[in-house]
Amino acid sequence: MAAKLLDQVSKLFADSTLSERLIEISDKLSGLLETRQNSSIASQIRDLSQRLVTIIEEGQRSVSPPLFDLQERFASTLEDFQKQLDLIVKYDWDFDHYLEEDVPAVMEYIMAESKPKDGKLLAIGHSMGGILLYAMLSRCVSEGRESKLAAVVTLASSLDYTPSKSTLKLLIPLADPAQVLNVPVIPLGTLLAAAYPLSTRPPYVFSWLNNLISAEDMMHPELLKKLVLNNFCTIPAKLLLQLTTAFREGGLRDRRGTYLYKDHLHKSSVPILALAGDQDLICPPEAVEETVKLIPRHLVTHKVFGESGGPHYAHYDLVGGRMAAEQIYPCIIEFLSQHDST
Template identity: 75%
Template sequence: MLVSHSDLWSMTRTTTGLCMRSDPRRPGGISGAPHWVKVRPRALYGVASEKKKSPIFTGDELHYVSVPNSDWTLALWRYLPSPQSQGRPRRNHPLLLLSGVATNAIGYDLSPQSSFARYMSSQGFDTWILEVRGAGLSTYRMDFGKVKQPLDAMKDSSVEHGMDGIFPSSQESTLDCGAFSDFDISNVNRKSFLEVRQNSAIVSQISDVSQRLVNIIEKGQLPVPEQFLDLQGRFFTRLEEFQKLLDLIVKYDWDFDHYLEEDVPAAMEYIRTHCKPKDGKLLAIGHSMGGILLYAMLSRCCSEGRNFGFTSIATLGSSLDYTTSKSSLKLLLPLADPAEALNVPVIPIGALLSAAHPLASRPPYFLSWLSSQVSAQGMLHPELLDKLVLNNFCTVPAKLLLQLTTAFQEGGLRDRSGTFFYKDYLRKSNVPVLALAGDQDLICPPEAVYETAKLISEDFVAYKVFGEPRGPHYGHYDLVGGRMVADQVYPCLTEFLSRNDVI
């Protein structure tokens, strides 16, 4: 995701973290004057200017946490329990939300009228959305030890002295990162990537695999006039912009296990330390790959005899094994061998979807089947669907997709070595799980969700499919932000979490 981000904030200096605090009295608003708070060495606080509210960040606080032994710093969007939650039972555990593959936090807070995160905060949950490496506002090589010019596009380099060190002046500054929505470098210092020179071979390889993606999409269509289906031309226009970020793209060298073993544990530890639940546990909800990560964490902990760290989890459209379903993700399987053979570093999913979306959402709807991959007909307002597709998807490493394709092979998802099958140990888990499916989810059909849920002891799992024969129907994203979720899905999740929010 890359959106012009003109909202800069004041920073204090410390070692490894950053937080932008909005005014909790005004949901989504920004406080106008510095509000200094005492912080741990890992946290770095500041305030945003009220003159320009960020078009990207819509939470109450933006936290950053560094990943040990990595150059990545992860973004955590925090939504404080809202005034509407007063009178409800006090929640004992913070709530962690994990997003799907190649997506960012926007999907959980699409608009004030369609916000999963805001709903949960209104129910009294201290809600945190994690953006894993490469997604949204997470950054590469953000040096907190020497904060003088933390954002490379800041115009004013003057500094003032605060109570915790040096921080940039709060005078108005801007950051213009361009217009295309595939990739976010709004907080990245591009100077740190000068040692990486553009490699035309990599660009050629990315173009080749991207062409294969275009071919896959076009094969799903009946012949149409060339003037209406210029997907290839549209995509490679985006790719020209995409290539400008090659210095950062070549750093995209991670897989699913990096999220599992490094990103999620770092975020959990940060939230635990910040919120201090008495038993050290969290509640968690994962959509799509976010739910897969939660299942995989339970399995890993079972195999190693470790504490789970969760009091309960809920998964939305997630499975460790897609072999028994007719998941549309099988369209990605032809990419596995070419990507591996060419050693392509990344797959620009966001750029592709941005290029194809106008042909899917507007007359004559030649790629209308793409929209059904996201949402069932009539479940998402067209403007919200536009916002989701154009701003929620990112570039991902080919290695990540290659590992995820093992979920379509016998035995289901496995680790990078190919020897550990994540579904094998779920039967030993005693963490309560709520597994939700959408009746018209083409990406993770109900039978795929059930394939994983059935592995868990009946005493610790509940499985439910949303959607009725005559409607409403639920697609892959509709479990998070469809028009009926506030009446049907959210209360189900809240009741489950509340029942298991015990010390």
């Protein structure tokens, strides 16, 4: 399909002002299709190419179509095509890409800068950051590799959300349409930013959103506003699709669906501190405990922060709540200090 597109284009616009732009896009298309023949990207590119070919063929079937009209229509569609192509390339990654590429790169950089005596690092991960650390430990032991981690702290993280009533289940309905329609991204950040005013002003239609982020009176209003408007980003559909496996029997799986990350965690010898918030609606305490119970007891320390009479901790209060510096950080520092050989 891409070859047909380029052939049609070269015949019609060889001498037009669009030629340079077309050459640039054709080079990008050729490179992508050569390296991604079996990927969802190739499928999406072929779909986009078909749209352009259809426009050209319709113009050729018309009776003496004015070339400038066809060029104008083609130029407009070509711009949309290029934007979609750039979007597909930019967001072509999932959880396993994070695990296999980003985490090792970060560790390599920190290792080079800090030069630990024992060649090991201390790691802290919140939410998906903690999930990545769990997954890394599991992958390393199953492959017989050294994790190069002396100790790990996870905050509001789990490999298996099935026993909980996590509100992340709200994202699952977005996954199937994204897969069917070949939508490359879910603009979560934009959606939350748009909804935020309705959560803080009468009639408070989306006031429930605030409880997902912070418990009542636990985060400064200005900090909460900055968090909602700046922290959340566009999510690759492939990442969302993989994370939804954490809500199915067996918990989080790799992109092929054959490797269950929780199956090997019990073999790890790395000490872990697993923290949870009592009012965390995203990763409830029972979800955290579901992963904790897989770890040998002598290697895991599990704490749920929050009291019946307050203060309470929601998902982001563990890192940015008013009481975090007094209650959470000292707990983390004490634990990591016990395993810091430097």
